[in-house]
Amino acid sequence: METRYNLKSPAVKRLMKEAAELKDPTDHYHAQPLEDNLFEWHFTVRGPPDSDFDGGVYHGRIVLPPEYPMKPPSIILLTANGRFEVGKKICLSISGHHPETWQPSWSIRTALLAIIGFMPTKGEGAIGSLDYTPEERRALAKKSQDFCCEGCGSAMKDVLLPLKSGSDSSQADQEAKELARQISFKYGTQNPSVAPLPQPTQPAPKNTSMSPRQRRAQQQSQRRSTSPDVTQGQPPRANHTEHGGSAMLIVILTLALAALIFRRIYLANEYIFDFEL
Incomplete structure (x- = not known):
């Protein structure tokens, strides 16, 4: 595969490095590029424990742009799970839907842990999200173990290492939860509940040292500035009676x-x- 790509390209260098780091599967996730395409990866993640996805094994695609890691990847789930739509690019701040929040320091491993961490969260209408009932998700979690990918030929039972209860497994779970807290979930439409509140207008301070004549002049000036005849960026129109x-x-x-x-x-x-x- 190396002879097909420009080895001086930053994206190729980065992806080859990440492929070497993720070559060996873990009990929580695994990802590798396709044999004929370095910019399309297939991944498998285990459902987070103590959730509706506990026991599930979920497969998907990661499509990376030529500008990676300066631009984010697109993430697509292929296994029915009840949280993310199948075959559709999901909307996360770590995915291609929101390049403004992507950080080049993030990696494919970061994306895998983010998917695990976001699975138990609510979809709330985000692009590519679902809000199935807990019963439906648990049923899909059991069924997911029989899934076999037609694209890469991976069988879910053989992709990940057997789940163990050691410190490494607990550390991966905690890291996934922490990522879910740090990486904000981006919605397809703006959430009005987080819109900034308008600031109250503060009245102008009174100048007690002004004479009565100066106060009247200031009041007349303020009335002229708030008159409907005054438009922003234009001088006030002349008084036709006085000028006539x-x-x-x-x-x-x-x-x-x-x-x-x-x-x-x-x-x-x-x-x-x-x-x-």
């Missing part, structure tokens, strides 16, 4: 001045005419 009266007064004064000048010219011309006679 001023314009009329200017016109009257201009006409009066013109008449006065005309009269004086007329009288001067008449005086000259009488003098010549």
Whole structure:
């Protein structure tokens, strides 16, 4: 497989390193790339203990982008489980639905533990989520052990190591729960219950040192600023009554001045005419 890929590619280097780290299965999870495609992995996880998925073994696909690990993978469950839809990309903050929350330090192992940790949580309408009853999930958990993947040929009974009650098993369970607490579950639509509350408007402080005349001027300024005629980003419109009266007064004064000048010219011309006679 190495000769088919550019070994200088950061994504290829990273995926080959993770494939070597996850080569040996554990009693909780296992994942490896397909023989003919380094960017598609098949994984198997065990249902978390003391939950509706206890005893279940679930299989799925992880499709990685060429920009991995800078961009997140897409996660698809193939085994019916009652928590995630089969054959559909599930919506987690660690999946391709939310690249804004993905961290390059996360890995395929992180994704596997996150799936285990999120299984007992509520779906609440997220993309690719289901909210089956506990009875239905327990029935699917028993049935999952007979699942065989047509894509990679894996049989669930043979993929994982036998479950043991040692410290390693307990540590994996605790790590999965901690990831579920740390990684926020992202919904397909915004949850209005977590929307930020509007901040109350604080009244302007009163200036007790202002004179009565200054207070009246400030109040008039505030009324003009809150007037419906004032729009954001535009100057307030002029008062038509005041401006109309001023314009009329200017016109009257201009006409009066013109008449006065005309009269004086007329009288001067008449005086000259009488003098010549």
